[in-house]
Amino acid sequence: MRTFSAADAVLNAASGIHIGRWSQYEGVAALPFQAMWCVIPPASASAPDQHPEVELAVVMAGRATFDVDGREVAVSAGTAVLLESGERHVIHNAAADEPVRILSVYWMPETPPEGAGEPPVTVVLSPPPTPNGPLHVGHLAGPYVAADVAVRAGRARGEPTISVCGLDDNQNYVVAAARARGRDAEELRRENAGRIRSVFTRLGIGHDVFTEPTADPRYRSAVVRLLDQSVTAGMLPVQEWTLPYCEPCGGTLHHAYVAGRCAGCGAGMNGGTCEGCGAFHTAGDLVEPRCTRCGAPPSGQSQGRGPVLPLADHRDYLMRVWCQATLPPRVRRMVDRLLDKGLPTVPLTYPTDWGIPVADGHRLDPWAEMGLGYLYSVGRRLDSSAVSLSDHLRAWRSVGSLWAFLGLDNAFYYAVLFPGLFAAWGLPPELLGGLVVNEFYTLDGDKFSTSRDHAVWAEELLAEYPPDVVRAFLCWDRPEPYATDFTRERFERVTGSWPQPLRAGEVSAMDAARAERSLAYDSFALAQAARCLLGADQPGDGGRAGQLLTMLTGVEAVGVPR
Template sequence: MTDNSKKYILTAVAWPYSNNHLHLGHLAGAYLPADIFSRYHRMKGNHVLMVSGSDSHGTPVTVRAEEEGVTPKDIFERYHNSFLQTFDSLGIEFDLFTSTDTSNHADVTQDFFLRLKDEGVLYEAEQTLLFDPDVKRFLPDRYVEGTCPLCDSPNARGDQCDDCGSTLDALELIEPRSKLSDSTPIRKESMHWFLKLSAFSEKLTDWLQTKSGWKPQVRNLSLGMIGAELPDRSITRDLTWGIPVPIEGYDEKRIYVWFEAVIGYLSASIEWAASPANIENDSRSWKKWWMDSEAETYYFVGKDNIPFHAIIWPAMLLGYGGLNLPTNVPANQYLLMSGTKASKSRGTAIWAPDALEHLNPDALRYALTASMPETSDSDFTWQEFVRRNNDELVARWGNLVNRVLQITNRNFNGKIPERPANFSHESSQLIELSEQAFDRCGQAYEKVELRNGLQQAMEVATATNRYLEDRAPWSALKDETHGFAHAGETLFTALQVISNLAILLTPVLPFSSNQVLRLLGQSGTATAHGWEPAPIFPSTNLPQPTPLFEKLDQDEIEQLFDSTQDSSS
């Protein structure tokens, strides 16, 4: 039996270039928001398929391999394993995290290429490219650097300027220089295949106009780029690492990494459907997420990827036909490191493996969510991280849980108190507040306003602390005639709200939420419980409470990360 009220939701997450470890900017930009969003929808009972994989191709990988004197495959495998460890430590739960280095992906990509060619949206033409006369090689994408013609950043690359987010043609770079020899490139002709993007301007504009719920910066950037006339894009490169072009005479060329990486969302879904992880045991079930018009697809990417997901990939999907366009591309802005953008390719990053070696994963998830760059760039500092950990996570949530459990343990024989026959106004009001938070918090998560969702939950924690101060069960217990019943009601109420809060916080804090449920004497995970209030049961034995989080010292944390900052780069 399928429940028709349950939605099919594809969570498509940016494919990281496997040329370095992930850093905190990646986690806050794409992976953590995708995981929070997916956890929420899984708890709602929706059918979530969350896929991504390592981008094993492209010049970021080959440039690094040449720098180290190893093969591109060595580089790709090293960082693919690093990504898997990071996701495991941080609790990022993919249904499938694969790579572009699979025969399935090559097949799906070549099929896509040939279909677009048959549909008449690809054409072959001679292209003028930059060529290094010293080493006698063409310089695709990242093999050339120079000054951005749009924002004057000196760090623009042949494919893109990270500083202003524009996609570039290497020929537009001011004062280009070769990454291979540092020489000034010359121009040379080469035959390539092009995607006729210009043919999609009108359709894309009409489609984007309907997306009034998108983040304004994503929609406006995309509409602006289309309005300025879309140039056709070459989708093959003079490289030998990558997916072969399924056309005769192209042995020395490969399909452009961006063209094939976005196809990865589709090929990963197909790979997942054919794998044992698909309990439906039906290799065609990927179609429910890609072909059913009721299904929803969300692309979690950083702002530098907006053009590829809001323009180029939709154009490819329109050209292919029969596949769903993005429901939303809730791209995040950048997480800056004290004013410097953290770039995987260029330093000043805090590497995910270092961070997760030293920090509680939920503490990191909390801080990154609370200052997630959803609508504008935000700055990550250790000072702010420690403040959020100590003043918010520990003081407002961790201590609340610990305090209520300690008092209950000491005064109620380590059991959840009896449910009061009558609740006072303030007690029933607090329980109601926590129950209503499921709607408010859920709506925020559905709109991918994750900071807001977290804030809605934390406000319930604040209200519970205030309630405890007002009711002061520790004082009430000193009154031997009425105190016990009064304190019993207070603690029962607080424990009930804590149980609800554990569920509300699960998308952001999955590890500690499970711990809270265990401390309340419940079995099963918060995720399995589903998105609804979690009743507590009187007389349940409570285990000895253990603190959820630790207070941190800013100096210690800064010292720790000053010394490890560069160890993995």
């Protein structure tokens, strides 16, 4: 048995009143409803509200007047008001000296009520590329072309969709790349940012939300504000932690500043996640860690104190996420290993020299920033007036599902860290629809690598070939569900057999239906769709197959001259 006391709750100003969400309590994420304490000060009223949830408002003290869609009802202590989904309401407290205290319990209805408004929104995420270098074709064959095709297909099905990407400005890989080249870090970041945006534009890869943290002061202040409000509300605790430190270089070892081997599979990795098995390791977990700046092993320990995400506190919520979301086998195996080993506590800030400054000389961890950035940027897209944490969480209630396109090396963040943040914020576990995860795209048998300059750069390939041909080949050759290998000879041989201008072949009704099904989020198989549409020897005349091919190529009409 547990008890919850309104007297001890942390309250925050929101919607013209004071509220204390139950997400501040441990272990309540698994409840089939959400709840909050509400206090309406004397002689005041709540801001007008209208939400998709059904709400049961139990008046505990005082006397309130509910104005519901223009109809007023006076309610005394001991009475409950059931608000249906979509009903616009304001709660008034006319008393001059007594607050109204309400327990609000709310949940999503099983089916949307008739006339409830717009259908739920699908949010599609692709990880923001780090501007430590330009984009290579491995990046494009992984998440970026695929996410763009999926968004086009979703909109063709009539689904409201928000596509989200940006630039991962605050990874210290930017600093490491600048140091290796003898360049100024901000100058290098700005140069690569322009090159990345240019490639997206040339390939017709568009985003409804595209964040560039370094160039957007409002974004930077917003993510810090949302972090502070999450801590104040008790959603993210503050704890002490220890990480290895390099005394000669004078810095904490994390992300690009440390290298070692994965304690799980033995693969080489930096701090963060392993490209081999997807496991998460801070610098303290690595086998034989060393500082990448001077090459020496850690020479000390850095004691820190800051907000953390204790994932073990949200185990039940995460289990619900993983049971219902569409996850590929390798991600499920990663999750199983995490459950066996124990869910980690993830520091959300570090004492370091790159990133968004927060309190006590720390800077936001770039992945924590990304989670907060998604909350902010999508929330603002859905409600341009959103400012506070509660405003953004309310805006996110209109999101029906979230799909992320990524490589295995980012799977921990999208399958574990971000859902853990959603749990802390009280968002529903059904939010994550699933992950579409690609394998590695190799070049002449070896992994593409920006740091080793082993790559075919996207801008170079686009200088030789039309964008629609490049897109179509990267769809056809996408590394799913197995790794594939790019060679110039193969690119020229495959694309040379296609009709000019590029158009769909003579496709049977069954192959067209198969291609269409392959572009659904829960069965996404882009290479299969491309081979259905481009596999025939003779050119076709468009039709449904031609419409599907335009989603792959980015060309708005079949047969338009390039």
